[in-house]
Amino acid sequence: MLTRIAASAATAAASRPRARAFASLLARDHYKHPELPQFVVGTENGFLPRQDPLPTLPAEFKELESLLQRMPLTVKSGAKGLLATGDFGAAVNAELPEYNVDGIHDTQLLTALFRDYTFAASAYLLEPCDLFFRDKKDYGLGRSVLPRNIAVPLSKVSAKIGARPFMEYAQSYSLFNFHRVDKNRGLDYDNLELIRQFSGMPSEHGFILVHVAMVAHSGNQVKHILGALEAAERNDRTRFDQELRGLLSAMQSINRVMDTMWAHSAPEDYAKFRTFIMGTKNQPMFPNGVIYEGVSDEPTFYRGESGANDSIIPSADNFLELTAELPENPLTEILRDFRSYRPTNHNEWLAWLEKQARQVNIREFSLANSSSAVLYLALLDQVREFRARHWNFTKEYIIKYSTHPVATGGSPITTWLPNQLDTVLRVMELTSKHIHLDKVSPADQGLAKQLIDRAEAQRRVLTREVAALRQQFNQ
Numbered sequence: 001m002l003t004r005i006a007a008s009a010a011t012a013a014a015s016r017p018r019a020r021a022f023a024s025l026l027a028r029d030h031y032k033h034p035e036l037p038q039f040v041v042g043t044e045n046g047f048l049p050r051q052d053p054l055p056t057l058p059a060e061f062k063e064l065e066s067l068l069q070r071m072p073l074t075v076k077s078g079a080k081g082l083l084a085t086g087d088f089g090a091a092v093n094a095e096l097p098e099y100n101v102d103g104i105h106d107t108q109l110l111t112a113l114f115r116d117y118t119f120a121a122s123a124y125l126l127e128p129c130d131l132f133f134r135d136k137k138d139y140g141l142g143r144s145v146l147p148r149n150i151a152v153p154l155s156k157v158s159a160k161i162g163a164r165p166f167m168e169y170a171q172s173y174s175l176f177n178f179h180r181v182d183k184n185r186g187l188d189y190d191n192l193e194l195i196r197q198f199s200g201m202p203s204e205h206g207f208i209l210v211h212v213a214m215v216a217h218s219g220n221q222v223k224h225i226l227g228a229l230e231a232a233e234r235n236d237r238t239r240f241d242q243e244l245r246g247l248l249s250a251m252q253s254i255n256r257v258m259d260t261m262w263a264h265s266a267p268e269d270y271a272k273f274r275t276f277i278m279g280t281k282n283q284p285m286f287p288n289g290v291i292y293e294g295v296s297d298e299p300t301f302y303r304g305e306s307g308a309n310d311s312i313i314p315s316a317d318n319f320l321e322l323t324a325e326l327p328e329n330p331l332t333e334i335l336r337d338f339r340s341y342r343p344t345n346h347n348e349w350l351a352w353l354e355k356q357a358r359q360v361n362i363r364e365f366s367l368a369n370s371s372s373a374v375l376y377l378a379l380l381d382q383v384r385e386f387r388a389r390h391w392n393f394t395k396e397y398i399i400k401y402s403t404h405p406v407a408t409g410g411s412p413i414t415t416w417l418p419n420q421l422d423t424v425l426r427v428m429e430l431t432s433k434h435i436h437l438d439k440v441s442p443a444d445q446g447l448a449k450q451l452i453d454r455a456e457a458q459r460r461v462l463t464r465e466v467a468a469l470r471q472q473f474n475q
């Protein structure tokens, strides 16, 4: 039933060329159906789930719930948890039954089970790496077999929600891992509480919930993207510019919340919980992958949890037709592979948007009018701002404290993020050549000059930085 609903929604979107087609996925009768996936892109929820995540599991899963509550390095009472003493793996083997999940169809419960089994799986597989890292500042080897009491139900639940059986950004670690302190209030950072975590540290709480508070603004991003596509299709310049202004304001809100990361999550703490969000693909801790006992004898290799699977920036890339400007190289292949580690409907949205923006020709339509072109440049600048801040995060939270050459998602640490940042900066330079500054208001003239100068300077600095880091990391 569930796949039928998702499939019919996808077919509806694909078969209608009009810009509003995707919004029809949110028809009210579909939206409330308990078997509809939790992650369905919308103009209100954006890329967050359509229902708030279940904070605890029902009583029939009490052993799993108990293990997860006792799991963090520091538990709620302040005492040391199972991961701190290196006892989590033994506790899983001794206490966890192999639950039967065959009869479950409600996606709110299925996704909560997916979140909780992926937490248990990552803690189980990476527990030895965390112990090793505390002493040696290297990760050693992870466990290479996932026991059947986790592997079998995790694989079944994953198949039901269309996910890979491994911790991911949206359906487990970040976007299905919050609850509201006050049910009647919105999703501001101060109204968010965390459900699961590995460390029990305030910095992990902040790291996860800043992502949620940013994505809380993505409904506006989706709304204005849909509006701008429709306006361009109808050749309605006035409305197109209004929608671009709305989109700009949504992106500015997202970037403002992102900047609060520095205050909510301390750079020196990141390495203490980062081990547990690593993947098993392209990682030296899992040279032979991981066998899922009771599922298959073939080893599995999965990318780890990463904000790279968030949909805000890929949506901006696709709408602004930046994706088409990415160089054809192994780093861009990694980007495309990352984009497959997200909820099915997010993938459908991104694929639809890339095609639709190309068909309507958003870039050409924007550049055909100097005022729209300045707005287009300002939107590129928001993507630049996100990626530049993000590159600063990577230097301050990771590179300062670790010589491990691979990020949690499995990408090379020194070159992958700059591949995308450099593309935005290059496209900003190209775009600036299409703007007739004599045809825009003095305020827009000043703005355009400021954005172009900053992009040129940033590109020069980035090239120097990456060359130095590549030498240091031998990449």
Ligand code: HEM
Pocket: 207, 210, 211, 214, 258, 261, 265, 270, 305, 306, 307, 308, 309, 310, 312, 313, 314, 387, 390, 393, 394, 397, 398, 406, 407, 408, 409, 410, 411, 412, 416, 417, 420, 421
């Ligand atoms: C301390 C904060 C953060 C750190 C250290 C960090 C680190 C990283 C790293 C190392 C990557 C490379 C991919 C990989 O994992 O292999 C990445 C990718 C990415 N992260 Fe983060 N991240 C942080 C916060 C965020 C936040 C708050 C968001 C918001 C949604 C985010 C969104 C992304 C995106 C979209 C990518 C792909 C980048 C691109 O397309 O250029 N990250 N992150």
